[in-house]
Amino acid sequence: MLDPTRIPSILSAFERAWEGQPDLSLAQFVGVLQNRGLGWAATDDEALDLLRELELEHPSLIDATSGPHTISTIDPPHLVTLQREYVVVRSGTSPERMPAVWRWSAMRRTGPGLPLVIADADEVEHRLGVVSLVTRLGEPEASIDNAQRDVGSKRWLVVFDDGARAVVGQKIRVWRIRGREVVSERISWSEILVCEAGEEMKIAPAGGGKPVTLGLVERVLKLEG
Secondary structure, three states, X not given: OXXXXXXXXXXXXXXXXXXXXXXXXXXXXXXXHHHOOOOOOOOHHHHHHHHHHHHHHOOOOEOOOOOOEEEEEEOOOEEEEEOOOEEEEEEOOOOOOOOEEEEEEEEOOEOOOOEEEEEEOOOOXXXXXXXXXXEEOOOOOOEOOOEHHHOOOOEEEEEEOOOOEEEEOOOEEEEEEEOOEEEEEEEOEEEEEEOEOOOXXXXXXXXXXXXXXXXXXXXXXXXXX
């Protein structure tokens, strides 16, 4: 007979993993597990491993030491990426808006259903909405060296020394400050030739042609993927 004392720990792992994605119904969450390989023949240990993987990808509770993460919020809707030193705040509804980026010093413990409160380097707290989903990021990347076809769902923020910013994904959206206005443009590209701090960012444009220089890179921050 299997040890009945194993059941509470399995249920606890199930609860934490589901709380990380509370917008899923029970049937949908079970479907996610099944898509990951949970079937009739799976052992309890294998089920626990799957639950821990899901909890790692979408944790139900995080603090300032558990990043990096991208955090989706509502009221208002934001996409907030928390790296080791910097926080990037993007609009959750208007991708054409220029992202904000600043150094952070502290964050209150949070997770789905809880407020997201992050303090900047001057210890001023910023309330950024109510968390709907937390997604763990891979290790930060200090440079980009990709072909467009290999990007997939990855996104990066590039900060230039003149205050311009760019989000790199399937397309590149660049924001430049001109007087009191912010002007943006979308650029189609085929390959990132150079993109690291201290170097001019150069891309190969889609369709061929001479390399295009976008500006002197101050830093690169991974946003998604």
